[in-house]
Amino acid sequence: MKPKEYRSDLEPVWCNGCGDFGLLKGLTQALSDLEIVPEKLAVVSGIGCSSRLAGYTRSYSFNSLHGRALPIATGLKVARPDLTTVVVGGDGDGFSIGLGHVPAAIRRNVNLTYAVLDNGLYGLTKGQSSPTSTIAFKKSHELAGQNEEPLDPVMLVLAAGCGFVARTHAGNLPHVRQMLREAIAYPGFAFVHALAACVTYQSSSYATDLYARCDALPAEHDPTDIVGAMARARTDRFQLGVLYRRPVGEAAKTA
Amino acid sequence: MTTTSPGARAERSPEAPTSTRSIGVAIVGSGGDGVVLLGNLMLKLAARSGLYGVQVLSYGPQIRGGESAAVLRLSEAPVQYEGDEVDVLLCFRASDLRRFEGGIRLGRDSRVLLDVTDTAPLPEWLGTETPEVFRFPFARIENGLEVPGDPRNMLGFGLLCRMLGFEAESARTALREKFEHRHEALAKNLAAFDRGYGADPAPAGLVPLHGTGRDLAIETGNEAIARAAIEAGVGFFAGYPITPSSEIMETLLEELPPAQGKVIQAEDEIAALGMVLGASFGGVPAMTATSGPGLSLMTEMLGLSSMAELPAVIVDCQRAGPATGMPSRTEQGDLFHAVFAGHGDFPRIVLGAFDVVHARAVTHRAFHLAETYQMPVLVLSDAYIAQRSEIHDPTPTPPARVQRLRWEPGGSPARFDVTDAHGVGAFRVPGTPEGTYLAAGIEHTLDGRPTADGTVHHQMNTKRFAKLDAVARATQDAFVALGRDDATHGVLAWGSTMGVLREWIALHPDFRAFLPEILEPFPIESFEKWRLGLEDLAVLELSFQGQLYRALAGVTDLTGARSATRSGGIPLTRRDLDRLLLKEKP
Numbered sequence: 001m002k003p004k005e006y007r008s009d010l011e012p013v014w015c016n017g018c019g020d021f022g023l024l025k026g027l028t029q030a031l032s033d034l035e036i037v038p039e040k041l042a043v044v045s046g047i048g049c050s051s052r053l054a055g056y057t058r059s060y061s062f063n064s065l066h067g068r069a070l071p072i073a074t075g076l077k078v079a080r081p082d083l084t085t086v087v088v089g090g091d092g093d094g095f096s097i098g099l100g101h102v103p104a105a106i107r108r109n110v111n112l113t114y115a116v117l118d119n120g121l122y123g124l125t126k127g128q129s130s131p132t133s134t135i136a137f138k139k140s141h142e143l144a145g146q147n148e149e150p151l152d153p154v155m156l157v158l159a160a161g162c163g164f165v166a167r168t169h170a171g172n173l174p175h176v177r178q179m180l181r182e183a184i185a186y187p188g189f190a191f192v193h194a195l196a197a198c199v200t201y202q203s204s205s206y207a208t209d210l211y212a213r214c215d216a217l218p219a220e221h222d223p224t225d226i227v228g229a230m231a232r233a234r235t236d237r238f239q240l241g242v243l244y245r246r247p248v249g250e251a252a253k254t255a
Numbered sequence: 256m257t258t259t260s261p262g263a264r265a266e267r268s269p270e271a272p273t274s275t276r277s278i279g280v281a282i283v284g285s286g287g288d289g290v291v292l293l294g295n296l297m298l299k300l301a302a303r304s305g306l307y308g309v310q311v312l313s314y315g316p317q318i319r320g321g322e323s324a325a326v327l328r329l330s331e332a333p334v335q336y337e338g339d340e341v342d343v344l345l346c347f348r349a350s351d352l353r354r355f356e357g358g359i360r361l362g363r364d365s366r367v368l369l370d371v372t373d374t375a376p377l378p379e380w381l382g383t384e385t386p387e388v389f390r391f392p393f394a395r396i397e398n399g400l401e402v403p404g405d406p407r408n409m410l411g412f413g414l415l416c417r418m419l420g421f422e423a424e425s426a427r428t429a430l431r432e433k434f435e436h437r438h439e440a441l442a443k444n445l446a447a448f449d450r451g452y453g454a455d456p457a458p459a460g461l462v463p464l465h466g467t468g469r470d471l472a473i474e475t476g477n478e479a480i481a482r483a484a485i486e487a488g489v490g491f492f493a494g495y496p497i498t499p500s501s502e503i504m505e506t507l508l509e510e511l512p513p514a515q516g517k518v519i520q521a522e523d524e525i526a527a528l529g530m531v532l533g534a535s536f537g538g539v540p541a542m543t544a545t546s547g548p549g550l551s552l553m554t555e556m557l558g559l560s561s562m563a564e565l566p567a568v569i570v571d572c573q574r575a576g577p578a579t580g581m582p583s584r585t586e587q588g589d590l591f592h593a594v595f596a597g598h599g600d601f602p603r604i605v606l607g608a609f610d611v612v613h614a615r616a617v618t619h620r621a622f623h624l625a626e627t628y629q630m631p632v633l634v635l636s637d638a639y640i641a642q643r644s645e646i647h648d649p650t651p652t653p654p655a656r657v658q659r660l661r662w663e664p665g666g667s668p669a670r671f672d673v674t675d676a677h678g679v680g681a682f683r684v685p686g687t688p689e690g691t692y693l694a695a696g697i698e699h700t701l702d703g704r705p706t707a708d709g710t711v712h713h714q715m716n717t718k719r720f721a722k723l724d725a726v727a728r729a730t731q732d733a734f735v736a737l738g739r740d741d742a743t744h745g746v747l748a749w750g751s752t753m754g755v756l757r758e759w760i761a762l763h764p765d766f767r768a769f770l771p772e773i774l775e776p777f778p779i780e781s782f783e784k785w786r787l788g789l790e791d792l793a794v795l796e797l798s799f800q801g802q803l804y805r806a807l808a809g810v811t812d813l814t815g816a817r818s819a820t821r822s823g824g825i826p827l828t829r830r831d832l833d834r835l836l837l838k839e840k841p
Contacts, residue, residue, distance in 0.1 A: 068556070078530070079537045
């Protein structure tokens with residue numbers, strides 16, 4: 001099936017130029033690459049701009065409650081292991097209100113793909129600060145929590161024992177497609193951190209600035225090395241690619 | 256003439272067991288005395304001889320350790336109430352009694368078994384000044400200090416079996432089964448049992464009860480609900496540990512996987528109901544179980560279940576609240592929450608369990624309603640039912656499982672289209688070709704498209720509530736009526752109050768009672784019909800506010816009715832009913 005056949009007939013409500021379009025397109029391409037039939041596909045989301053994505057896919061989709069996509073998808077996948085189950089959401093949905101479910105879902109290692117579109121703010125409610133907003137951004141926009149350091153989603157999921165961790169940039173479509181394809185194919189809980197800008201509540205240069213801070217992972221990076229993955233996550237630059245892929249059957253080293 | 260309604264429990268014997276003989280036994284001790292094991296052994300012997308019975312356990316504020324008490328009532332007919340007064344009190348240490356003030360009372364002819372060193376007068380609140388006391392050396396004292404001796408519970412087991420006329424060999428068999436692979440413990444326990452059974456002088460015996468001779472079943476309310484869910488076809492369970500409901504999850508962890516179902520211990524109750532809705536979205540019948548604090552957390556998910564029209568069974572084993580309240584104590588204080596919780600208008604069904612046997616029937620009904628009408632069904636049990644053990648007749652064959660109305664290719668183009676008279680649309684089970692759709696907590700059109708159109712919102716509310724009207728039509732018989740049809744004083748009660756009320760009504764022929772099995776939608780037509788001819792009506796509840804009384808005021812004229820309540824903690828007794836229904840009668 002062609003990527004566009006994975007789209008439902010609903011028109012996205014997103015602003016022109018929103019990073020969510022990139023995530024949606026990359027997802028439909030990855031699904032097409034993997035030849036997943038729509039009736040065997042479930043897309044589950046919470047609430048927020050990016051969570052609208054579930055309804056734009058031709059799948060058994062569930063646009064649920066703010067922060068609660070992971071438990072819902074977990075119940076679905078455990079009850080119906082035959083369904084390919086993809087979870088999408090934003091940084092507020094996943095790392096503020098829904099944070100408690102993230103390590104729990106990772107520890108269960110149910111075969112889900114969790115893609116977070118991280119634009120560093122709450123877009124749907126008109127631009128409040130989120131757990132990943134930088135202090136500089138909060139200060140320049142006079143937002144709440146100007147003394148609160150942003151949370152690093154990649155370090156968080158690595159520390160929780162996530163078996164597949166990748167980072168991508170919503171503006172780089174071939175890369176989004178590849179990361180999602182690998183995440184969906186990974187036989188365990190897989191996390192994809194998709195960096196994006198909000199065209200409405202961030203400055204017009206935000207997307208360019210963000211992209212300028214991204215590098216491809218160096219060729220010598222060993223994705224089975226958790227310590228190396230953490231070291232690469234812990235820099236001022238965003239390294240894009242599969243940071244960590246635990247060999248199948250190996251237990252997470254969290255002792 | 257005493258009658259029972261044509262309702263769900265019409266098979267229940269209309270005769271309350273007041274005319275049949277029963278013996279009440281209270282066993283009081285401290286952590287490590289093995290009070291619960293002793294109670295369980297007594298119950299097992301009774302069940303094997305075909306006696307009925309109920310056992311209620313009581314603990315201090317902590318769930319483990321500290322003082323504990325088992326109150327048993329063994330009977331020649333089914334009982335769902337442990338009685339106001341015990342015939343025998345076995346207390347290893349009189350100081351342990353303090354914690355159970357109000358929970359244990361003696362009658363005029365009660366016997367008390369105490370340690371030889373406990374010579375002080377018994378507390379007045381026990382209710383009798385001159386019980387017949389038998390003293391036995393439970394503790395072994397050497398040089399003025401207590402040293403490890405025979406297990407007290409086994410000494411007590413021997414004494415109680417002797418008093419109740421249970422055969423020593425049956426008791427020994429029960430011990431051999433219990434300690435099958437622990438030879439040392441078995442020998443020690445058998446010796447202690449024999450020492451108690453052969454005590455000389457022996458405590459005076461009671462007139463023995465006569466069992467049916469059939470081997471009867473023992474179950475707790477939590478076990479009954481878990482097993483009923485399996486019978487009803489539950490394929491997925493998620494829960495979070497909470498007193499007093501945890502044993503539902505524990506039983507399912509053991510018994511659901513062999514029945515091809517899945518169980519998850521979730522990270523919290525929000526996730527538990529979320530997982531249930533995920534499984535249900537996948538077409539799999541699903542359940543969670545919790546207590547009040549967990550139900551509070553589930554509130555937003557409850558609305559999602561109703562909005563996205565996903566069947567879900569949610570068991571609430573009520574405990575005394577609010578907040579943490581008294582976790583191991585019973586109350587009927589979650590009715591408001593079950594019936595009204597959540598933002599926005601949405602239908603849900605609320606059922607109430609009367610006792611352990613009925614908990615099974617009500618769970619069957621819950622799955623039937625949830626799957627048929629595609630909405631959340633709450634089952635209100637409580638600590639009193641959840642953790643007590645009841646001896647009952649062998650479980651009847653469960654009713655046939657219901658199949659969710661299922662969409663097939665070529666069916667209605669819209670997921671939420673009404674395809675039958677009940678407002679129910681055909682459910683699109685993932686995996687069905689051409690059936691993809693969007694389920695959402697956001698308001699949507701009949702075909703699932705998100706909308707912010709007020710007119711559509713009203714139409715969708717109408718559609719969702721039409722299902723509740725259909726439920727109301729289908730459940731007018733979901734109640735039990737007790738007492739004579741011509742009695743002029745009425746009592747409306749619900750849930751576990753049934754056990755004591757049934758016995759009380761049998762003693763007060765000028766009263767009759769109506770107990771709904773379904774609380775939302777309330778079977779109002781049946782109730783109004785039943786109410787005809789009453790001079791007065793008391794709404795009897797174990798909650799400070801009188802939640803049923805207040806909720807009912809919204810659906811019927813309560814002129815002439817009054818609220819008869821007290822807070823929970825200890826279940827209502829016959830003595831309470833005398834006070835609430837007779838003395839406080841206008």
